[in-house]
Amino acid sequence: MNDFKPQIVAFCCSNCASSAANVAEGMKKALPDNVKIIQIPCTGRVEILHLLKPFEEGADGVYVAGCQEDSCQYVSGIAKATKRVTHVKKILEELSIEPDRIDVFNLSAGKGQEFVEVAYEMVNKVKELGPFLQA
Amino acid sequence: MIVAEPKPIKELLEMVKDFNRILVVGCKGCVTVCNVGGAKEVAILASSIRISRKKMAQEIEVEEHTLERQCDPEYVDELKDMIGDYDAVISIACGVGPQFLSERYPSSRIFPGVNTQFMGGAEEHGIWSERCAGCGTCVVHYFGGLCPIARCSKSLLNGPCGGSANGKCEISKDVECIWDLIVRKMMEQDRLDELIEFKPPKSWITARDGGPRRMIREELVK
Ligand code: SF4
Ligand code: SF4
DSSP: OOOOOOOEEEEEETTTHHHHHHHHHHTTOOOOTTEEEEEESOGGGOOHHHHHHHHHTTOSEEEEEEOOGGGOTTSSHHHHHHHHHHHHHHHHHHTTOOGGGEEEEEOOTTOHHHHHHHHHHHHHHHHHHOOSSOO | OEEEEEOOHHHHHHHTTTOSEEEEEEESSHHHHTTSSSHHHHHHHHHHHHHHHHHTTOOOEEEEEEESOSSSHHHHGGGTTTGGGOSEEEEOSOTHHHHHHHHHSTTSOEEEOEEEEEEEEEEETTEEEEEEOOOSSOOGGGGTTOOHHHHSTTOOSSOOOTTOBTTBOTTOTTSBOHHHHHHHHHHHTTOGGGGGSOOOOOOOTTSGGGOSOOOOOTTTOO
């Protein structure tokens, strides 16, 4: 229906999201090629500026994929990332940009299927919103 | 430290909407410590402005710079070779910053990027509260080391008032009655009687009531 292919940047914690990614690969469930994965040791390291920069570079959407709240190896990494994503949603709103262009997902290690699903979920949501920069 | 909060970005965008070359200037003093005006926040604000302009397909150049302090001429001077290249400057230091910049660079358009709130401290990361109102003659030792001028809603020196209930101030359940704390502290130290000792009225000449303040310390002046 709409051939717009959104460019999406995903910050993924290497403990969960990435092991899930490996599983996904093993299961031959391909990630959409328009999702660029940035692997990080813990999502707690993702700062507000990191979440804004992709938009500055023209990305259409950004998401953070990390552990479940109670299974972060560094205790509160994903909780911190969630608060920062909420803050960036507020900034986007102030800039008259749809806050749904950014999101956070809690995954579990080994859930390859879920990892691929959230990538598609985000792609579809951003597709609905249309390009961040109108051509 | 001086505690400030960011101005809504929308408000800032409106302030600088007619300018295409913007310099965002931070300060490594208090506002860095309270996470509102240091290099990190300069980068976030600059990025937000760029995103907004990009979205509106408007040209923009935003430069980032953070000074050691904006309340000292020697550091403010650092901008002299660059400030002329920008048609708007947003200072995210406390209210002193934009004024020092305006005074040193009279032809530049300077905008305040934060709302300066109070002199206080961090209760914990992300939570600050007021402690001092800069009255110019500190008297906290009369009150168990707690300041009723800054922390009592009525700045009473002979509290508590009739509105004090269960340790809270009458203005809000979220505000401690400092006079409740003062009385408890004096009781703990067995000094309650000191609160009823006569003291001459406090002179407010040293406070803001005496007009804008200036201080000269001859031993330091070159
Ligand atoms: S008594 Fe005056 S100087 Fe001392 S903390 Fe209170 S307002 Fe500040
Ligand atoms: S309730 Fe306590 S803090 Fe509030 S105005 Fe009265 S004395 Fe001051």
